[in-house]
Amino acid sequence: MGNAQVLGKAAxxxxxxxxxxxxxxxxxxxAVAIALAVCVTAGIAATRxxxxxxxxxxxxxxxxxxxxxxxxxxxxxxxxxxALTIVKELIPGIDPIANHWNRGVTCLALxxxxxxxxxxxxxxxxxxxxxx
Numbered sequence: 467m468g469n470a471q472v473l474g475k476a477a478x479x480x481x482x483x484x485x486x487x488x489x490x491x492x493x494x495x496x497a498v499a500i501a502l503a504v505c506v507t508a509g510i511a512a513t514r515x516x517x518x519x520x521x522x523x524x525x526x527x528x529x530x531x532x533x534x535x536x537x538x539x540x541x542x543x544x545x546x547x548x549a550l551t552i553v554k555e556l557i558p559g560i561d562p563i564a565n566h567w568n569r570g571v572t573c574l575a576l577x578x579x580x581x582x583x584x585x586x587x588x589x590x591x592x593x594x595x596x597x598x
Contacts, residue, residue: 491564493555499571500551506575507544510582514541517586526589535585540578547571 518536521528528536551571554560 491555491561492568495565495568495572496551496555499568499575500548503544503548503551503571503575506579506582507541507548510544510578511541513586514538521589524593526593529585529588531581532585532589535582540582544575544578547574 514536521532521536548571551568554564554567
């Protein structure tokens with residue numbers, strides 16, 4: 467019996483235990499990544515058509531960022547990322563990269579959202595200035 471066990475304290479963790487805990491995947495991080503990507507995908511898919519109609523109705527010049535934001539690129543790419551993230555959670559042997567993947571999906575969803583907002587806001591700001 468070690469000293470720590472005699473005194474009623476838990477024995478300190480061995481370095482291998484600490485490394486093992488760090489390598490474990492975070493299911494909360496996976497849930498956040500999946501939920502964020504699904505919400506961004508749904509938001510873009512739901513509003514894309516209306517913004518395209520607005521641009522056509524007012525015959526606005528479309529900057530490149532707006533063309534990219536309104537293309538089907540983001541909804542399709544995010545839907546593929548969500549599917550891959552769900553499949554990844556079912557594969558037991560990829561624990562070391564699971565958290566990195568989930569962080570990457572979260573970042574990509576936020577970047578897609580930012581580009582979409584900037585792309586949609588750009589022609590709207592031009593329209594507001596032209597109407598003023």
